[in-house]
Amino acid sequence: ERAVIGVTGLGVMGRNLARNFARHGYPVAVHNRTEAKTKALIEQFGAEGDFLPAETPEAFVASLARPRKIVIMVKAGASTDAVIDEFAPLLEPGDILMDGGNAHFADTRRREKALRERGVHFVGTGISGGEQGALEGPSIMPGGSPEAYEHLGPILEDIAAKVDGVPCCAYVGPDGAGHFVKMVHNGIEYADMQLIAEAYDTLRLGAGMSPEQIAEVFRLWNTGRLESYLIEITTVVLSHRDAATGEPFVDVVLDQAEQKGTGRWTVQTALDLGVPVSGIAEAVFARSLSGHAGMREAARVLPGPSGDGLEPSFADDVEQALYASKLVAYAQGFNEIQAGSAEYGWDIDLGAMATIWRGGCIIRARFLDRIRAAYEADPGVPTLLADASFAAELSRAQRAWRDVTVAAARRGIPAPGFAGSLAYYDALRAERLPAALIQGLRDYFGAHTYRRADRDGVYHTRWELPGNPEIRVDV
Numbered sequence: 001e002r003a004v005i006g007v008t009g010l011g012v013m014g015r016n017l018a019r020n021f022a023r024h025g026y027p028v029a030v031h032n033r034t035e036a037k038t039k040a041l042i043e044q045f046g047a048e049g050d051f052l053p054a055e056t057p058e059a060f061v062a063s064l065a066r067p068r069k070i071v072i073m074v075k076a077g078a079s080t081d082a083v084i085d086e087f088a089p090l091l092e093p094g095d096i097l098m099d100g101g102n103a104h105f106a107d108t109r110r111r112e113k114a115l116r117e118r119g120v121h122f123v124g125t126g127i128s129g130g131e132q133g134a135l136e137g138p139s140i141m142p143g144g145s146p147e148a149y150e151h152l153g154p155i156l157e158d159i160a161a162k163v164d165g166v167p168c169c170a171y172v173g174p175d176g177a178g179h180f181v182k183m184v185h186n187g188i189e190y191a192d193m194q195l196i197a198e199a200y201d202t203l204r205l206g207a208g209m210s211p212e213q214i215a216e217v218f219r220l221w222n223t224g225r226l227e228s229y230l231i232e233i234t235t236v237v238l239s240h241r242d243a244a245t246g247e248p249f250v251d252v253v254l255d256q257a258e259q260k261g262t263g264r265w266t267v268q269t270a271l272d273l274g275v276p277v278s279g280i281a282e283a284v285f286a287r288s289l290s291g292h293a294g295m296r297e298a299a300r301v302l303p304g305p306s307g308d309g310l311e312p313s314f315a316d317d318v319e320q321a322l323y324a325s326k327l328v329a330y331a332q333g334f335n336e337i338q339a340g341s342a343e344y345g346w347d348i349d350l351g352a353m354a355t356i357w358r359g360g361c362i363i364r365a366r367f368l369d370r371i372r373a374a375y376e377a378d379p380g381v382p383t384l385l386a387d388a389s390f391a392a393e394l395s396r397a398q399r400a401w402r403d404v405t406v407a408a409a410r411r412g413i414p415a416p417g418f419a420g421s422l423a424y425y426d427a428l429r430a431e432r433l434p435a436a437l438i439q440g441l442r443d444y445f446g447a448h449t450y451r452r453a454d455r456d457g458v459y460h461t462r463w464e465l466p467g468n469p470e471i472r473v474d475v
């Protein structure tokens with residue numbers, strides 16, 4: 001009973017997390033359904049630390065110090081339930097079972113409730129950073145009981161990425177909060193990548209630049225406010241040439257983006273909560289559209305415009321459009337976290353979420369410090385776009401943002417991320433929205449009633465009567 005923590009599921013993530021624990025000096029119990037993976041881990045990396053390999057769940061559990069802390073790193077879904085069912089009977093009240101897979105937060109809520117009834121703490125934890133993050137320091141988003149975090153938190157903070165000495169790990173909130181935040185993180189990641197892709201496409205097709213030239217542009221952007229992991233790796237991918245053909249790598253890859261589901265969940269959940277996350281939705285739909293090979297083939301008959309080329313100096317404007325649209329996507333994502341937190345009573349600290357995404361994860365970026373500062377200045381700010389310093393930047397960016405959106409439209413370059421986020425910006429700042437007309441139409445055909453801007457009450461217009469008299473219906 002000397003392992004401080006145990007990892008079961010030694011796939012890509014589990015294996016690297018286990019090594020991360022061991023490298024930080026924690027005796028770590030390791031177990032995998034297929035024993036060969038456990039053996040391979042010990043053979044290859046056993047010298048890195050104090051590993052306690054176990055063949056069976058029973059031996060694994062027996063090697064752990066109390067309260068037992070077990071990290072499950074298996075395929076999300078039915079596999080996670082199978083593993084929980086296998087381990088739960090072996091645990092005692094007070095033990096902690098953490099799921100580090102990409103679970104849906106609703107599943108986490110269900111599992112947490114069931115285990116709580118047996119006295120076992122279930123800690124649904126979002127982990128981001130891929131293979132390298134797991135090994136060298138991921139961003140960690142743990143949910144569950146504060147009591148479980150007291151035991152597990154210090155270890156997780158120890159192995160997490162650090163930015164300015166601050167760990168990229170903080171207690172998120174009860175039950176499904178950690179997986180909810182991880183889900184939105186992934187949704188934002190979708191939007192970020194879509195916007196990067198639109199910036200590339202606008203420069204490639206609009207300004208006629210080569211992938212290498214565009215890589216240079218991104219390299220420059222990465223020295224400024226856009227500095228981030230995704231911008232950095234964009235320069236690498238754009239500079240890469242295919243060994244077989246000598247062509248730019250981006251020209252030989254099939255242009256159909258795949259997805260594993262967390263972006264879709266983010267949008268589905270936002271629809272349920274009534275939160276407009278158009279930037280993330282456009283990104284999910286853009287991936288989906290790219291995969292419809294048949295529709296795309298059939299639509300080749302549709303005519304496009306004949307536009308002039310753009311000057312490469314247009315890149316500065318594209319930077320503005322990219323930055324402003326990115327800001328919109330993040331603002332929307334944080335609104336979704338806010339709404340989820342209110343719906344489920346999680347009391348999530350939004351500024352802390354920006355803090356733990358600064359390192360380790362895929363959307364790590366300099367810019368997140370600014371989001372943290374915005375929430376510090378006003379924890380109740382209804383949208384990040386209203387933060388004084390972001391509003392000032394949007395004001396400076398809007399001319400270029402509009403120009404890029406127009407330029408893309410004129411040249412027939414699809415830029416739903418830029419255009420959609422600009423429309424969101426304009427809708428938020430509009431004094432009057434045409435929603436008033438929609439209310440009128442709803443009242444006409446369905447007597448759905450409306451409220452008036454000038455006085456209280458709920459009204460209906462008798463559209464069928466001469467003179468269309470209005471009646472108040474709430475008295």
Ligand code: NDP
Binds near residue numbers: 129
């Ligand atoms: P891998 O495919 O590399 O490994 C899957 C692991 O799950 C294997 O150890 C496998 O065991 C185990 N497993 C699958 N089904 C069962 C089952 N029914 N019972 C017991 N064990 C089972 O996956 P990853 O490490 O990539 O991912 C693990 C989790 O982490 C997933 O939820 C994923 O979404 C999440 N994640 C992945 C990231 C990444 O970048 N890869 C990033 C963040 C989260 P066996 O060897 O016996 O088949």
